[in-house]
Amino acid sequence: MDAFYASVEQRDNPDLRGKPVAVGGSRQRGVVAAASYEARQYGVRSAMASSIAIRKCPDLIFVKPRFEVYKTVSQQIRAIFAQYTPLIEPLSLDEAYLDVTENLTNNPSATLLAQAIKDQIKQETYLTASAGVSYNKFLAKLASDYNKPDGLYIIKPQHGLAFVESLKVEQFHGVGRVTAARMNELGIFTGLDLRQQTEAFLTQQFGKVGKHYYSIARAIDLRPVTPNQVRKSVGSETTFEEDLTDYPVLAACLVPLIDNVWSYCERTGILGRTVTLKVKYADFSQITRSRSSLSFVSDKTTLTRLVLDLLQSILPLAQGIRLLGVSLSSLQENTRPVTGQLTLDL
Incomplete structure (x- = not known):
């Protein structure tokens, strides 16, 4: 989907259409979760500190995230996919791989299928999607990003190697x-x-x-499209444009990561027992800090508290942080939580 969160907001509020929009917090310590294409023209991007985004685009309009709405739209789009193939591998609320080698419409052209799916998404949701068509997942993903927004790009087998070698x-x-x-x-x-x-x-x-x-680098990717795969963990991470050292800024940057993880949990009904914070420092060294429990993390407030506790545990910082990641593991579906004492794994 093209600028999914921001596009949903512009769809639902005509006053935002054609204007630079950021989904996220406008506070000094806020973070951009998504940016409209109008905002991207100014260099505003997701995971950017709101204070930086405002400097880049003084007319930027901040909108509070509505994850329940995004989830509902995502389910609507997923239902469209299912009309064409059962082989759907979701990556997030707004992105998925589809294997259409054999499909429910018996259409021999993946390109025509991609166009049909794009057209149906636009007709039913009033949103645009970009599609990449190729013979493996890596190239299809590259192609999907190549001609945004509302794009459709095909990389044929005879062109795969040349396409890859020309990219930065x-x-x-x-x-x-x-x-x-x-x-x-x-x-x-x-x-x-x-x-x-x-x-x-x-x-x-x-x-x-x-x-x-x-x-x-050789245009080789043998990974299959794997629907309904058993996940061992769910996570989200971001790399910063500059090294960060201040706890309030780092804590704010964790908010969209936590939102991403919890959105997956709500969408799938899966809960986890182990929360992990991933940290990559300025010198590329990397650490993780985890906290496990006999009980499941049952709400986003608890997840946020545990992640921030883990962030506190690495203070004071000896150097700046380049990357932060949040993940939840020891997953299980529809299991009744059992209370228990948390343990800290260093």
Whole structure:
């Protein structure tokens, strides 16, 4: 979906249409959860501090998030997907992979299917979606981002390798700003540069994910579309444009991450027992802090308190923080919580 949260707000409030809109908190310590395309023209992006967003776009209009509405619209869109294929792998409220190799409409053209799905979404929700069509998940994701908003882009098998090698590494799905900067330091600026590296070198520099980088640089992605997969955890993370050191700012930046995690829990009916805070420092070193319980985390207020407690546990900071992540694990569906004492795992 195109600027999903912000687009829903503009749809439901005509006064916001054509104007720069940010979904999130407008307070000094607030964070942008989503930005309209009008706001993005000024450099406003999700996970950006509201104070920075206002400096970039003084006319920015802040709207309080309505996650229940976004969830309802997401379910409506998911129902549209299900009319075409049962092989749906949701990534979030506004994004999913669909395998249409065999589909419910017996349409042999994935491109025509993508257009039909886009048209139906627009007709039923008055929102636009962008679609990427290709022969694997990695390329389909790249294609979906290539021609936004309201885009449809196809990467055919004979063009996959050339498409990848021409991209800057920061355009790769799964390569964040910090990783891209690290690659640039190693002289890796494009997909072609990445393809020239050995698997051993990439693994040495980036750990286990180096093997994935080695494959996608060759337009190879063998992951299937896996509907109804059993999740071990649900998480959300963000990388900051500049290193952060102040607790109030860090706490504010955790709000949209917590919202993302809890939104998934509400949507799926899944709860978890273990809350984990992921921290990556300015020197790229990384730590996690976790808290587990015999009982399930049953509401967002409790999740927020536990995450902020974990953030407190790493203070004072010896250096700035580049990335924060929140995850919930030890998941189970429709299980009655059992009370118990929390434990802290360092």
